[in-house]
Amino acid sequence: MNTQLARLSAIAASSSRMIIGLMSGTSLDGLDIALCEFSGSGTDTQVKVLHFTTVPYDQSFKEELKSISFKSQVSLQRLTLLHAVIGRRSAEMVLTTLKAWNFPLENVDLIASHGQTIFHAPSSLHQLADYPNATLQIGDGDHIAVRTGIITLSDFRQKHIAAGGEGAPLAVYGDYLLFADATENRILLNIGGIANFTYLPGGMKPDAIFSTDIGPGNTLMDQYVQLNYPGQYYDNNGAIAVQGTISKTLLEALKENEFFGYPFPRTTGPELFDMQYLREAQQRSETEFLPAPDVLATLCEFTAWAIISAIRKTVPDQTFEIYLSGGGMHNPLLADKISKGLALTLKTTADLGIHPDAKEAVLFALLANECMAGGNSNFGDKNSIPNITMGKISLPH
Known part of the structure; x- marks a missing residue:
């Protein structure tokens, strides 16, 4: 041999x-x-x-x-x-x-x-x-x-x-094998460039698992900062966005994409959610001249909306805990919006024994x-989670 x-x-x-x-x-x-x-x-x-x-x-x-x-x-x-x-x-x-x-x-x-x-x-x-x-x-x-x-x-x-x-x-493979619990319903929410989550209902039943991409995580906010604040790669601690005011007209324009009507589970990437996506939304809503903090505040609200609405649409109406990972968890403005929108306190995978940045x-x-x-x-027989x-x-x- x-x-x-x-x-x-x-x-x-x-x-x-x-x-x-x-x-x-x-x-x-x-x-x-x-x-x-x-x-x-x-x-x-x-x-x-x-x-x-x-x-x-x-x-x-x-x-x-x-x-x-x-x-x-x-x-x-x-x-x-x-x-x-x-x-x-x-x-x-x-x-x-x-x-x-x-x-x-x-x-x-x-x-x-x-x-x-x-x-x-x-x-x-x-x-x-x-x-x-x-x-x-x-x-x-x-x-x-x-x-x-x-x-x-x-x-x-x-x-x-x-x-x-x-x-x-x-992430669904590791989420299930490492974090599924006999009794607690858990959502493993990862906010990277793209946000995704795995729903692990208590009981360790793999056929009940649900996992999907959500839409933008940090990608739109990061790209906008890199374009408008030379030398910066992201909005550290949401410090710029917190100074801005959310534009409701731009927010509604950002939501106007067929992706958000696709059935779950679904997948996406920065190929869709890029600066062209933002420019087109600004043109439709006539918000091209918004101050940069207002744009970032609106992008942060857009990301929070996508996460909250995806969880509400797909997770059964019952008690669950959310465990965060990914760079977006370090944005307190975004995390606070998600926490308030879902009316619960967010945890991190550190509470389950794995540092969230390492996950x-x-x-x-x-x-x-x-x-x-x-x-x-x-x-089970799910196409979205093949046994491979x-x-x-x-x-x-």
Whole structure:
């Protein structure tokens, strides 16, 4: 047997696995790195997050990523080159971070890399009858494996699409395996660039799970800040928006999109919710000359409305708790709007034992653990939650 395949077999058969999860979201701000120790699989999964950090991207690299992200036309040469560059950079960040943690490289069994989403194209968005759902993440796993010497799993979303899903959200797998409870009804609300949530009714019944993208999370607010406040990438603590006044006419125009009439579950991305989306809403509502704080206040209200209305439409009328993760949880203005709109106090996944900033990186480490040692979880016959093993395997040599 090939020695690398023997190594894979030994990892799968081991009582525990040391896995690094890597996540870089649509905000393009940096690479989340979580070092996790797993034992078991499926609903018996146990995880300890030993270390977590976010390695920020420098401004020039952010601009390179922005130049090819969420656009229908980009430089094919730059896209091809960045596929390799992101893989190499991710590897170097892992090596540097392990050294800073004083954690031996040889003790890591696997790396699970989400990659950088460049374009997300569900059929509901591209509306081309002869084409399927599609998505693209770059950051080649072979580069990570070869440069670190660690077996790497990557490109998780393709299997989800191949099995009939839309490639997102994938959080439902980790949410169920790590956070489902025998008695408490839980909503795991992630507010990244795009907001999504998983509803986990008490009782650990996988066929009762519901998971969907909602619509804009931070993406419109972040893009607007980057366009109008040079050197800033987001509205820190909602400090700009809190100075503004909500424009009801702009708010209503922002709501006027067929996406919000699509049935749940659904998926979307910054390809829809971008500055063109905002400009068109401002033109329709004749609000092109609103002061920037007023626009941000309205975008924050729009995001809160999308989240609140999605939960109200899809979650049965019963008691539940909401556990937040994602960058939007750090915006107190947004969090307060959601809390008041749903009339409950928001918690975070820290209350369930996982740091909310680390949650998505931990999720992909969990998917790698399932690929190696699990694969037996059954979510019923739902197209939106296919029963699959995800991740392409890259061997170091």
